[in-house]
Amino acid sequence: MEIQKLNDLPGKTIERLSQYRRILFNSINQGKTNIYSHELAKMMNLTSVQVRRDLMLIGYSGSQSKGYIIKDLITLIGSIIDSKNPLNVAVVGMGNLGRAITSYFSGKRERLSIVAAFDNDTQKIKRIIAGIPCHHINKIKEVAPEMNIQIAILTVAPQGTMEAARMIIDAGIKGILNYTSVPLTVPENIHLEEYDIITSLEKLAFFVKQDID
Amino acid sequence: MEIQKLNDLPGKTIERLSQYRRILFNSINQGKTNIYSHELAKMMNLTSVQVRRDLMLIGYSGSQSKGYIIKDLITLIGSIIDSKNPLNVAVVGMGNLGRAITSYFSGKRERLSIVAAFDNDTQKIKRIIAGIPCHHINKIKEVAPEMNIQIAILTVAPQGTMEAARMIIDAGIKGILNYTSVPLTVPENIHLEEYDIITSLEKLAFFVKQDID
DNA sequence: GTTAGGTTGATAATTTTTTAACAATATTGA
């Protein structure tokens, strides 16, 4: 096998590894100890080839008889996608979406935690929302370094997006997960992922309408 | 130009068309009437080549001097991605995420509207939440055809995902936008888009940690 | 034993998506 540097795995593979792990946790909770590529594939709507290819890329080998050992695979995936030093995340924008993400995520991962929230609504400041203390966005430059925050999830209203992003970057945060519908432009050294809900709905609508129109 | 059937445009192009249009709306509100490919590209973090290529695929031509006429381009994009007959959308799961999506989306599109919500929490039933009437999920099979619902946005808790999906499909809905972290398997004739928030965060974390570990 | 069935791991082929290259055209300014 060609030696694949683990830190330049394809982005799509990283996404799938995260999902494999989630499924593997479920399987282990159901008492399974081993799993075949086609089983994993079925649960993820993939082909078994793709599962095996992904696992090949991370250098994991199974056995022909038992497939993959779930426990080991979980550990290996963790060693690749989890950070050694825990990463701290802030939610910027504590509206419905921010709260949804916060409460959904809280306590789910060991090495990736939402530790703070920011908002510009003074009603929300100093309150604990979904278990997380909420600060005024103006304080982000002080709070982020104090709490060692490396990632921000951006869930503010569209008109506030650019300004919020500017403040996030100014606070020294290196990763932004943008859930607003405003595309961002960021400096090269900032990692950016965009997940726009409206786009996803319009894309789906496009394919659905083909059956109708 | 090779003739490109508009209904088999690449999925990625569809996504971008939706985003182009959003940006174009903004530009027109700011008083612009024309736009160059590189301007559009900058706002979307793309190259101008990609913009031009996308527009080529939908058969739109600009001029060398003035670039593209925003109004015309918006119209053309609409004629491609919007449905002739309006599409009706239901939100299944009226927690924080469901409410966030509902309130965010309400009134934004003419031919794509959230018209109903479903939940299994009796507290929520019969109430109007974010402007949308909320029904018990058990009623979906009656309500969906009555209201002519073609798309469901799935935002229930993980453990309820499979069951909810089953009911959605059983109600004759042909498109599912899955925002839960549970991968779905659906029949071939059902259109499915998966957007998992945890995956997106873990992917971003992977790239951020490279700078740290 | 040995054959049949099923699985992994790896390479190759294919498809999809992005990026490069460049001719054609329009505008501006000397």
Next chain:
DNA sequence: TCAATATTGTTAAAAAATTATCAACCTAAC
């Protein structure tokens, strides 16, 4: 007028991602 500049549209190349293929191997059944 004509060169310089800037833009579009298109084809070609490259890169990324997926899918096909198949040898090697293990197990179980006979």
